[in-house]
Every structure is written in structure tokens, then in C-alpha cells.
Amino acid sequence: MATHIDPVCGMEVGEDTAFKTLYKGKVYYFCSRQCKEAFDKDPERYLKGGPRGMPHH
Amino acid sequence: MPCDVKVGPSDLDVDRRAAEADLRDLRDRLLTSAPLTAAIMIIVWFLQPRGLLPLNVTLWLGLALATVVQFYPGWRFIKGAVRAFRNSTANMDTLVALGTLTAYAYSLLYALHLVGGEPFLDSGPAVITLILLGRWLEAKVRLRASSGVRELAKLVPSRARVIADGGEVIMGIGEVKPGHRVMVKAGEGIPVDGIVDEGSGYVDESAMTGEPAPRLRKPGDVVLAGTRLLNGYLVIRATRVGEFSLIAQVARLAKEAQAARLPIQSMVDKVSAYFTWVIIGVAVATLAAWLSLKAPLYVAVLHMASVLVVACPCALGLATPMSIMVGVDRATQEGVLVRNGEALEKLSKIRVMAFDKTGTLTEGNPRVVKAFINDDALALAASAEYPSNHPIARAVVQYAESLKVKATKVEEFNQLEGMGVVAVVNGRNVGVGNAKLVEGMEAKLSPREEQLARDIEAEGYTPIFVVIDGEVKGVLAIGDPPRAEAAEVVNEVRRLGLHISLLTGDSEGSALGVAKALGIGEVHANLMPDDKARVVRELKAKYGAVAMVGDGINDAVALNEADVGVAMGTGSDIAKEAGDVILVSGRLRSILTLLRLSKLVVNNIKFNIAYAFAYNLILVPVAVGLIPGLTLRPELAGLAMALSSLTVTMNAYSIKLRRV
Structure with a gap:
């Protein structure tokens, strides 16, 4: 199965994760609800600046 | 043996x-x-x-x-x-x-x-x-x-024709097990609850539902022990036999x-x-x-x-x-199981009838109510939705099937919580979902589409957009419209002088839509099961005795809280359902029969x-x-x-x- 990088924490995530979002026509995959919510709040921050580590760490 | x-x-x-x-x-x-x-x-x-x-x-x-x-x-x-x-x-x-x-x-x-x-x-x-x-x-x-109750038990034949090794074996009904394939010929009683595997024919279900018109049963349909096949033949895969069949449960509970x-x-x-x-x-x-x-x-x-x-x-x-x-017996003949005889008496004193929405006043299955889309876009949308199990996705696929629009294979399918689905179909990027999905796909709603969406919401339905290659190509209204008989039932209950209230776990929008269609003034939306029980208590304090009509499993707490709990039968394990009365037939109109019978008994x-x-x-x-x-x-x-x-x-x- 294809894996993706969680744009928030930088972890590797499978496509079967329940936490996904759509931004500018592209699907992003997350390891957790926290990562997804952090991304949804300000996607550009993570897309431009790269992964920042777990949002609650 | x-x-x-x-x-x-x-x-x-x-x-x-x-x-x-x-x-x-x-x-x-x-x-x-x-x-x-x-x-x-x-x-x-x-x-x-x-x-x-x-x-x-x-x-x-x-x-x-x-x-x-x-x-x-x-x-x-x-x-x-x-x-x-x-x-x-x-x-x-x-x-x-x-x-x-x-x-x-x-x-x-x-x-x-x-x-x-x-x-x-x-x-x-x-x-x-x-x-x-x-x-x-x-x-x-x-x-x-x-x-009447005893007659029920007699409707189940004592023998069944079980198909084994290519031949038929006559078995006593006690020997038939779930999973057995049972052959029923025209004019015979159906001996088990099960699903039709082969054949088709009209089945007289009046003994179970009180409904006199025979129903056509074909592969995939559920048939019940105690009903009668009028023509054709059926091969039934048994799911419940003997005391576990619906008819035996009804008879046992009515007798109790x-x-x-x-x-x-x-x-x-x-x-x-x-x-x-x-x-x-x-x-x-x-x-x-x-x-x-x-x-x-x-x-x-x-x-x-x-x-x-x-x-x-x-x-x-x-x-x-x-x-x-005698009242309990009479009710059984009408497809109404009275589990608590006192309910017949209490029903005459109720002041309020509270209805659950989904599955009670409505069919309970969301479907496409309106569509503004061409067949090509619909085919792509149905393909994208095909792998999903979400009720909205099932509704879109069913709608496409009903129009004979064929779904095709998809790649890169993704289901997005709170948005919808995206997938690649025949090399085209397809998204089906709500306004958030449209935004995520970088697409724009035209003023006409925005107006359509607002109109759909005003009617209590959910607007769904189909986005293909970054452009909105269709708008669908998904909803769970009221049952055909709902308006008649609500009007009659109102005519009897009862206050009517709608209780639902759904959003206010869809609740108001149904309430408006049925002319119900009082609506309580966004309720968790416990909230429904609280609302029932409040209604009791405000108006007097309350009858609650709802789902026997999900609304169990509210049904128990009400003076009389009426469960819409789902044909499943009725012994597990809450409620003083169960409408075995699953027909909302049985409420009226029940009220008339209650009056007669009192x-x-x-x-x-x-x-x-x-x-x-x-x-x-x-x-x-x-x-x-x-x-x-x-x-x-x-x-x-x-x-x-x-x-x-x-x-x-x-x-x-x-x-x-």
C-alpha cells in the first residue's frame, strides 16, 4: 500500500487512515485527528514550512 | 436428531x-x-x-x-x-x-x-x-x-422440504437449521424465516402484517414463517427457525x-x-x-x-x-403486538404523541430526492461513490442504478470524513460531497448552484455536489422523505385532539423539512437518545400522558420513559425491542388501528x-x-x-x- 507523509508531524501514514483532508484538489493523510485539525486550521503553514512535529508535543 | x-x-x-x-x-x-x-x-x-x-x-x-x-x-x-x-x-x-x-x-x-x-x-x-x-x-x-394468538402458531407448517445433495428431504420443522435451503411450492405455508435464494412468487403476509394485498417476493427478499406462497416457487435460505422465527416471538410475547x-x-x-x-x-x-x-x-x-x-x-x-x-388478541390479527396489555387502556388517556423522525415518520433510508445533473456526470459520481458504504453514497449509487446509469472502476478512491469522496475515474478527477469538498477541490459554486443548494436545504434535504476536474458538474438533493402514509397518520392523530411533537437526533434543517411537510409545529432536533427521554419527561410535565413512537432499539430509553412506548417493528429480534406495543408490520398506519382498538377496549x-x-x-x-x-x-x-x-x-x- 502506498504510504504518504503526514504534512503536520512528518510521520509515514498509510492510505487506509481515517484522517484525511482535501486541499487544493489533493488528498492529505494524517496519523491522528490532532494533526488533521491542525492542518485544516492553517494548511499553508505546513505545506510551505514542512512538518513541525506533533502539534501537541 | x-x-x-x-x-x-x-x-x-x-x-x-x-x-x-x-x-x-x-x-x-x-x-x-x-x-x-x-x-x-x-x-x-x-x-x-x-x-x-x-x-x-x-x-x-x-x-x-x-x-x-x-x-x-x-x-x-x-x-x-x-x-x-x-x-x-x-x-x-x-x-x-x-x-x-x-x-x-x-x-x-x-x-x-x-x-x-x-x-x-x-x-x-x-x-x-x-x-x-x-x-x-x-x-x-x-x-x-x-x-388469534394460538392460530398464529398453527400457521407454521410442521414439515419443510429441505434441499440437500441435489434432492429434497422432508424434515420435521424442529430439524431445520439456519443455513438450510428450504423449497416452498405454490399454495404452501412458509416454514422458516429466511432470504429468498431462487424463484419468485406472491406471498400472502396478512397473518403477520394485517396487510391483505399479497407481495411479490424475489431473490434477496426476506420472507417470514407463517406467511403463504400463493404462486410460483421459492427456495429460501433459512435464517431463523422454530421458536426464533418472528411469528413464534410475536405469539409468545402476545401470550405473555x-x-x-x-x-x-x-x-x-x-x-x-x-x-x-x-x-x-x-x-x-x-x-x-x-x-x-x-x-x-x-x-x-x-x-x-x-x-x-x-x-x-x-x-x-x-x-x-x-x-x-380480547383486545391483545385482536391487535395481533392486525399486525400489532401488544406486549403490555395495560397499554391498551393507557393509550386512551394520552395527551401527546411524540414521533421519532428517521425510520418512523420517514422510511429511514436516505435517497436522491432531486437531481440537477446529466447522465455522464452521474455515472462518474456513482463510480466514485461505489466503494463507499456511507448512506449518502449508497443513495447516489442506487439512484444511478435506478436510471440504468452504469458505474465503472475507480482508482485512488479516498473517503474524507465530513466532506465526501474523491476518486479518479477513467482518468478524470471526481469528487462527490458537501461545500467543504467543493472548496477542497478548488472548485467554485456558480450563483445558480448556490441558490439550488439553499433551496434544497430549505426543504430539509442535504445538497451534494459533484465536482469533475475542478468544476461543479451537478447538484443532488439527498433526503429521507416522509412515508407516504405519514401525513394521513399525523392528521388523524391531530384530529383526535392529541398534541404532536417530533423528536430527532438529526439536524434542525432536515427535521424542520419533515415537520413542515407534515404540518408538525413542535420540533426537537439534535437529540441524543438520553435527550429524547428528557424531552418526553418535559412533554409529560407540560401536557400529560405521552405516547412515544420510535425505533425499538435506538429510542429504547425514550420509549420506556413514555407512558406508552410504541416501537416500529423492523422485522428483527422483537424480543429485544423496547416498547409496550410493537408495530410488527412496520407500517405507520397501524398507529391508527391501535388507537381505535384502544378506544374500543376502554x-x-x-x-x-x-x-x-x-x-x-x-x-x-x-x-x-x-x-x-x-x-x-x-x-x-x-x-x-x-x-x-x-x-x-x-x-x-x-x-x-x-x-x-
């Missing part, structure tokens, strides 16, 4: 056997008492007055026959009286036993020349015969009164309801026990009053015996339970109680001798009593014959 599977019919026949044993006992006693009583009558009223028998012989022969009647057929009453006395109470049997024993004792004393006056040898036996006759008729009616003791019955029993003591008091006072008026002893005793025999606490005691039992109870009171109020004073020149002999008193309880029974039975 597996013996662990209990077969419905034998299980359900236990109380029938008890009732039949009672009927046989009454018949045997009657067969002794009736000819002997007739013999006494002939001796006393015909042979002796014509001088064909000397007085002494008449007396002792009559007394001998009366002794047999008193202590074999009449033993039933003495036994009952003793049992009641041991429980320090008194009942019907006490009065009959006292009344007949008084007459018997007086006649015996007369024969021994210890008292003067006249003997009344024939009175005691006549009373016993008449009351036995009344009870026998009553037992016969009673046996038929619960026949019929056998259950109603709270009101304890009160009735208490009242009739007091009543019995009062009558004994009146009887003693009657004796004393006649004696103090210098009447001969036999006149005083005669009146006392009449008072004891004429009084009929049984009519009071019978009235409620009998009507309810009127019946009222009539019976009024009748029983009036009867005693009129005939007891007559028996006392308060009306000058009118003497009610004990045998006539016994006849009146027997007719009285028979009247109550017959009146209750009439519920079965009425249209609801």
Missing part, C-alpha cells in the same frame, strides 16, 4: 391445554348435575304433587340426589371457597357455596323434622347447574377469545401479555373481595330482618340464599382483564363495569325482598348470575368481531 430446537406450536399449547382441561372438568360436572337436577325437578314439581310419590320418599330421594349434586358437581365451589378462605379472602365460589349449602342444610333439617315450613330441594342443585353451565359457556368463549396480571386487577380483586364480604353481611342481615318481621324461617332462609347466589362479583372482576385479553371495559354495578345494584335489593310481592327464588337468582357473567364475557368477546 437435534432436540434442542423447541418447536413453536407445542410450546404455545400449554395454556390451551390448561383451558381445555378446565372446560372438560366443567363439562363432566355439568353432565352429572344437569340430569340429576332435572330428576329432582320432576320429583318435586310433577311426581309428588300428583300423588305419584309419597312425601317422605320425595323428600329423601330428592335429598339423596341433591347431596350428589351438592358434593360432586358443587364440590368445585366448595373447594374454591375453602381455598379463598385459607387466603383470608372471599370470592364468587364463597357466595355460591354458602348459598347452595344454606338451601341444602335447610332441606336436610326439614327432612329430619327439625324445622318447619317448606323444603327447597331443587334450589341448590338448580343454582349449581346453572352456574356450571354459565362457566362452561364462558370457558368456551374465553378459549376462543385468545385463539394476555397471561400477565394487570395492576388494575389487584384492585379489582380487592374490591370484589370486599364486595363478597358485604354481600355475606347483607345476606345475614336479610335473614335477621325477615325473622324479626316474624316471617317463617324458610322464607328468611330462602331470601338469604337468593342474596348469596344473585350477587355477582365475578362480573366486576372479569370486566377489565377479559376485554384486554369503552368495552366501561360498559362491562357499569353493567356489573347496575346488575348488582338492582338485583341484590330484589333478592333481599325489598320489593313487596316479588320473591327471587334461589334458582332464578342463580340463572341471573350465570347470565350476568356470561354477558360480560360475550361483550368482551365482541371486540374480536368489530372492525378496527
Whole structure:
């Protein structure tokens, strides 16, 4: 199965994760609800600046 | 041979056997008492007055026959009286036993020349015969009164044709297991609950649902044991057999309801026990009053015996339970399972009817209600939705199928929580979902599409957008519209003067849409199961008794909180469903049948109680001798009593014959 990088924490995530979002026509995959919510709040921050580590760490 | 599977019919026949044993006992006693009583009558009223028998012989022969009647057929009453006395109470049997024993004792004393006056040898036996006759008729009616429930069990054939190794094997129904394939031919009863594997045909489901029109059943459809295949053939994969079949569950629960003791019955029993003591008091006072008026002893005793025999606490005691039992039976015939007989009575007092929305007022399955889309875009949308199990996705796929629009294979399918789905179909980027998805796809809604979405929301439906390669290509309205019969039911309930309230876990928008379509003013949306129970409590405090109609599983808490909980049957395991009443057929219209039946039962109870009171109020004073020149002999008193309880029974039975 294809894996993706969680744009928030930088972890590797499978496509079967329940936490996904759509931004500018592209699907992003997350390891957790926290990562997804952090991304949804300000996607550009993570897309431009790269992964920042777990949002609650 | 597996013996662990209990077969419905034998299980359900236990109380029938008890009732039949009672009927046989009454018949045997009657067969002794009736000819002997007739013999006494002939001796006393015909042979002796014509001088064909000397007085002494008449007396002792009559007394001998009366002794047999008193202590074999009449033993039933003495036994009952003793049992009641041991429980320090008194009942019907006490009065009959006292009344007949008084007459018997007086006649015996007369024969021994210890008292003067006249003997009344024939009175005691006549009373016993008449009351036995009344009870026998009553037992016969009673046996038929619960026949509807018993008939259910009989509808299931005792054998099934099971397909095994390419051939058919006839098996006893107890041997059929879930997973077996059962063959049913035209004209046969269906022996198991299951899913049609092969064949098709019209099935008469009236016994289960009360619905007279046969339904076409084809592969994939559910069929139920106890229904009848009218034409064609069916191969059914059994899912539930024997006592687990829906019909056996319904029969068992209805029977439990019929056998259950109603709270009101304890009160009735208490009242009739007091009543019995009062009558004994009146009887003693009657004796004393006649004696103090210098009447001969036999006149005083005669009146006392009449008072004891004429009084009929049984009519009071019978009235409620009998009507309810017949009502439960009648309901079963209409596809309504009354699990708690009291509910029939309580329903007449409700002020509010609260409805759950999804699955109760609506079908419960979201579907595409409106579509603004061309077939190509719909095909892409249905393809993208195909892998999803979300109810909205299922609705879109079904809609496409209904238009014969074919879905194709997809790649890169993604389901996005709170948005929708995206996928690549034939190299095109397809998204189906809400406004957030549209935004995520970098697409723009045109003013026309935005207006469409607002209109859809205003009607209580959910707008869904189809985005293809970054452009919005279609708008669908997804919703769960009201059932076809919902408006009629709501209007009728309102016409009956009940307040109507809609309770739902869904959003306000969809709730208001349904409420508007049905003209319901009061809507409570966004409720968790516990919130529904809270709203029911509030409605109770505000308006009075509440009936809640909802899902037997999800709304269980609210159904229990309501004065009467009515569950929409889902055809699943009804024993696990909450609710005092279950609409087995899953038809909302059954609510109206239930309300009419409740009214019928309550009127019946009222009539019976009024009748029983009036009867005693009129005939007891007559028996006392308060009306000058009118003497009610004990045998006539016994006849009146027997007719009285028979009247109550017959009146209750009439519920079965009425249209609801």
C-alpha cells in the first residue's frame, strides 16, 4: 500500500487512515485527528514550512 | 436428531391445554348435575304433587340426589371457597357455596323434622347447574377469545422440504437449521424465516402484517414463517427457525401479555373481595330482618340464599382483564403486538404523541430526492461513490442504478470524513460531497448552484455536489422523505385532539423539512437518545400522558420513559425491542388501528363495569325482598348470575368481531 507523509508531524501514514483532508484538489493523510485539525486550521503553514512535529508535543 | 430446537406450536399449547382441561372438568360436572337436577325437578314439581310419590320418599330421594349434586358437581365451589378462605379472602365460589349449602342444610333439617315450613330441594342443585353451565359457556368463549394468538402458531407448517445433495428431504420443522435451503411450492405455508435464494412468487403476509394485498417476493427478499406462497416457487435460505422465527416471538410475547396480571386487577380483586364480604353481611342481615318481621324461617332462609347466589362479583372482576385479553388478541390479527396489555387502556388517556423522525415518520433510508445533473456526470459520481458504504453514497449509487446509469472502476478512491469522496475515474478527477469538498477541490459554486443548494436545504434535504476536474458538474438533493402514509397518520392523530411533537437526533434543517411537510409545529432536533427521554419527561410535565413512537432499539430509553412506548417493528429480534406495543408490520398506519382498538377496549371495559354495578345494584335489593310481592327464588337468582357473567364475557368477546 502506498504510504504518504503526514504534512503536520512528518510521520509515514498509510492510505487506509481515517484522517484525511482535501486541499487544493489533493488528498492529505494524517496519523491522528490532532494533526488533521491542525492542518485544516492553517494548511499553508505546513505545506510551505514542512512538518513541525506533533502539534501537541 | 437435534432436540434442542423447541418447536413453536407445542410450546404455545400449554395454556390451551390448561383451558381445555378446565372446560372438560366443567363439562363432566355439568353432565352429572344437569340430569340429576332435572330428576329432582320432576320429583318435586310433577311426581309428588300428583300423588305419584309419597312425601317422605320425595323428600329423601330428592335429598339423596341433591347431596350428589351438592358434593360432586358443587364440590368445585366448595373447594374454591375453602381455598379463598385459607387466603383470608372471599370470592364468587364463597357466595355460591354458602348459598347452595344454606338451601341444602335447610332441606336436610326439614327432612329430619327439625324445622318447619317448606323444603327447597331443587334450589341448590338448580343454582349449581346453572352456574356450571354459565362457566362452561364462558370457558368456551374465553378459549376462543385468545385463539388469534394460538392460530398464529398453527400457521407454521410442521414439515419443510429441505434441499440437500441435489434432492429434497422432508424434515420435521424442529430439524431445520439456519443455513438450510428450504423449497416452498405454490399454495404452501412458509416454514422458516429466511432470504429468498431462487424463484419468485406472491406471498400472502396478512397473518403477520394485517396487510391483505399479497407481495411479490424475489431473490434477496426476506420472507417470514407463517406467511403463504400463493404462486410460483421459492427456495429460501433459512435464517431463523422454530421458536426464533418472528411469528413464534410475536405469539409468545402476545401470550405473555394476555397471561400477565394487570395492576388494575389487584384492585379489582380487592374490591370484589370486599364486595363478597358485604354481600355475606347483607345476606345475614336479610335473614335477621325477615325473622324479626316474624316471617317463617324458610322464607328468611330462602331470601338469604337468593342474596348469596344473585350477587355477582365475578362480573366486576372479569370486566377489565377479559376485554384486554380480547383486545391483545385482536391487535395481533392486525399486525400489532401488544406486549403490555395495560397499554391498551393507557393509550386512551394520552395527551401527546411524540414521533421519532428517521425510520418512523420517514422510511429511514436516505435517497436522491432531486437531481440537477446529466447522465455522464452521474455515472462518474456513482463510480466514485461505489466503494463507499456511507448512506449518502449508497443513495447516489442506487439512484444511478435506478436510471440504468452504469458505474465503472475507480482508482485512488479516498473517503474524507465530513466532506465526501474523491476518486479518479477513467482518468478524470471526481469528487462527490458537501461545500467543504467543493472548496477542497478548488472548485467554485456558480450563483445558480448556490441558490439550488439553499433551496434544497430549505426543504430539509442535504445538497451534494459533484465536482469533475475542478468544476461543479451537478447538484443532488439527498433526503429521507416522509412515508407516504405519514401525513394521513399525523392528521388523524391531530384530529383526535392529541398534541404532536417530533423528536430527532438529526439536524434542525432536515427535521424542520419533515415537520413542515407534515404540518408538525413542535420540533426537537439534535437529540441524543438520553435527550429524547428528557424531552418526553418535559412533554409529560407540560401536557400529560405521552405516547412515544420510535425505533425499538435506538429510542429504547425514550420509549420506556413514555407512558406508552410504541416501537416500529423492523422485522428483527422483537424480543429485544423496547416498547409496550410493537408495530410488527412496520407500517405507520397501524398507529391508527391501535388507537381505535384502544378506544374500543376502554369503552368495552366501561360498559362491562357499569353493567356489573347496575346488575348488582338492582338485583341484590330484589333478592333481599325489598320489593313487596316479588320473591327471587334461589334458582332464578342463580340463572341471573350465570347470565350476568356470561354477558360480560360475550361483550368482551365482541371486540374480536368489530372492525378496527
